[in-house]
Amino acid sequence: SQAELDEIYTFAVQLGKDAGKMLLEAAMARCSAGRPEEKEHVEKMNAVDLVTQTDEDVESFIKKSIAKRYPSHKFIGEETYSKGASKDYLVDNSPTWIIDPLDGTVNYIHLFPMFCVSIGFVYEHKPTIGVVYAPFMNQLFTACRGRGAWFNETQQLPLMRNPVPPMPANAPSGCVLSCEWGKDRRDLPDGNLFRKVDSFLNLAAERSGRGGKGGMVHGVRSLGSATLDLAYTAMGSFDIWWEGGCWEWDVAAGVCILLEAGGLVTTANPPADPATAPIEEVRLGSRLYLAVRPAGPSEKETGRQSQ
Numbered sequence: 001s002q003a004e005l006d007e008i009y010t011f012a013v014q015l016g017k018d019a020g021k022m023l024l025e026a027a028m029a030r031c032s033a034g035r036p037e038e039k040e041h042v043e044k045m046n047a048v049d050l051v052t053q054t055d056e057d058v059e060s061f062i063k064k065s066i067a068k069r070y071p072s073h074k075f076i077g078e079e080t081y082s083k084g085a086s087k088d089y090l091v092d093n094s095p096t097w098i099i100d101p102l103d104g105t106v107n108y109i110h111l112f113p114m115f116c117v118s119i120g121f122v123y124e125h126k127p128t129i130g131v132v133y134a135p136f137m138n139q140l141f142t143a144c145r146g147r148g149a150w151f152n153e154t155q156q157l158p159l160m161r162n163p164v165p166p167m168p169a170n171a172p173s174g175c176v177l178s179c180e181w182g183k184d185r186r187d188l189p190d191g192n193l194f195r196k197v198d199s200f201l202n203l204a205a206e207r208s209g210r211g212g213k214g215g216m217v218h219g220v221r222s223l224g225s226a227t228l229d230l231a232y233t234a235m236g237s238f239d240i241w242w243e244g245g246c247w248e249w250d251v252a253a254g255v256c257i258l259l260e261a262g263g264l265v266t267t268a269n270p271p272a273d274p275a276t277a278p279i280e281e282v283r284l285g286s287r288l289y290l291a292v293r294p295a296g297p298s299e300k301e302t303g304r305q306s307q
């Protein structure tokens with residue numbers, strides 16, 4: 001029921017704040033300890049897939065808190081999965097929490113502020129609640145299905161109401177494109193970031209004509225946190241975000257926030273020409289995601305139609 005959902009949402013927001021506080025305290029302790037020790041993190045899949053004690057402590061805190069409050073709910077967490085304690089990470093119809101205790105682990109290790117806790121709740125396959133808290137910057141993004149998406153609990157997302165429709169007609173002209181390097185360093189045909197970004201830049205250049213003023217991509221950003229990329233797309237700051245190789249915990253909370261803000265997310269690769277791209281519904285578990293920011297105000301809202 002809606003009342004139950006509201007109660008779960010309130011619990012999730014508080015959990016996000018508490019977990020974020022743990023992240024910030026641990027980050028500050030690292031700062032005052034000087035240069036982080038080499039041994040503080042370990043490698044998982046390869047030399048860029050890292051985990052710290054903080055990832056594990058925060059996941060265990062979140063997992064215990066959920067088990068105490070909602071013992072029948074399913075739990076999928078990045079570190080629980082990596083350790084092999086749970087190979088069951090597929091989303092089914094049950095009420096399921098999908099957690100990344102520390103998204104942006106490399107940022108955390110290097111003390112770059114773009115790291116956060118990401119708490120997603122999925123029910124009947126649908127992203128239902130999303131809480132993303134970046135404690136270094138004190139930025140909280142929250143969403144509950146049917147209740148909209150919020151920044152710091154007071155401002156509704158998107159904050160940036162761009163009057164230009166984002167997709168498909170205008171992309172990628174004049175947009176800020178966000179994408180991540182991921183952790184796989186093999187040169188996979190579908191996964192090479194240079195090729196993807198290059199095709200976006202070339203498409204924009206082609207559309208604007210050589211040396212033309214209009215239509216160029218304004219910028220390309222790579223923050224190091226898939227969840228925060230989605231939150232900033234929901235905010236309206238990024239026009240498009242793309243990543244290949246994401247896991248459920250990288251996207252569950254962010255997808256809910258983006259959808260509630262009115263954005264779109266599809267499981268496709270960036271198409272050769274976004275103008276002709278079909279937008280399908282997102283399916284968690286596909287590992288490839290393309291997100292598009294919310295549309296701007298309608299003509300009615302801007303008052304343009306009466307002039």
Ligand code: IPD
Pocket residue numbers: 050078100102103104105106180181182183223224225226227243245246247250
């Ligand atoms: C990673 C970050 C990174 C993205 C990877 C994720 P982690 O999560 O979101 O930006 O490129 O695909 O796995 O390891 O920092 O939790």
